[in-house]
Amino acid sequence: MHTILCAMDDNQYKLIQTTRIAKEVWDILETAHEGTDVVKDSKLQVLQTQFETIRMEDDECFNDFQVKLIDIVNQSH
Known part of the structure; x- marks a missing residue:
């Protein structure tokens, strides 16, 4: 999860800042970038x-x- 966090900017971090599970972080970022x-x-x-x-x-x-x-x-x- 550390690698994912290091690769994102402040706006992306705001989307996932309360999430602690890497899979949930990935899903949120995937939806934000690619859509549903x-x-x-x-x-x-x-x-x-x-x-x-x-x-x-x-x-x-x-x-x-x-x-x-x-x-x-x-x-x-």
């Missing part, structure tokens, strides 16, 4: 829609299109 399961599912649905509707423009080079694809993929992690 509902939020995660919603974000993935948006990304899926973006992926399904992405099209390469006529005047767009392949590298620019690839960057757009990679951006969508990276947001899903």
Whole structure:
């Protein structure tokens, strides 16, 4: 738990300052940074829609299109 505490800033510490169990600290921080399961599912649905509707423009080079694809993929992690 000491490692987790050393890695956070003051705002993060305020979220967990009364918690003494490492698993609870981890869960609180995970929710604060990634959101709840509902939020995660919603974000993935948006990304899926973006992926399904992405099209390469006529005047767009392949590298620019690839960057757009990679951006969508990276947001899903």
